[in-house]
Amino acid sequence: MHPVPVHPVPDDEHAQIAATTFRMLADPTRVKILWALFQAESSVNALAEAVGATPAAVSQHLAKLRLAGFVQSRKEGTFAYYRASDAHVRSLLQETLSHAEHVTGVAGLGPHEHGAGRGD
DSSP states (O other): OOOSSSSOOOOOOHHHHHHHHHHHHHHHHHHHHEEEEEEEEEEEHHHHHHTTTTTHHHHHHHHHHTTTTSSSEETTTTEEEEEEEHHHHHHHHHHHHHHHHHHTTTTOOOOOOOTTTTOO
8 A cells, every 4th residue: 555646547447436435434324334444344234333333234234245355255154254454444434534524533542723814
């Protein structure tokens, strides 16, 4: 993983991939599911309980996340266990959740003054 994009302006293909990634993360339940899976492998029922959703809803979200390549699954008997599998998505999600905690003051530092004095 490189720290900054290679191109100063993304080409159409990379811009589309980035937009698709953000669309996949644009659902609060998927954010919760992914973050839980970055912490530990889990079953659908355990995820449903952890994120406060029905198992059916979690299964639908997991199917989308699997198609996007964000999670992987393994079978053990009749159970399926899921884990998050994309380090780039983990970094993006971690930074976004950190931002959310700063915006709400949960991080203990209060909201940041972004762009103050820079004309942003």
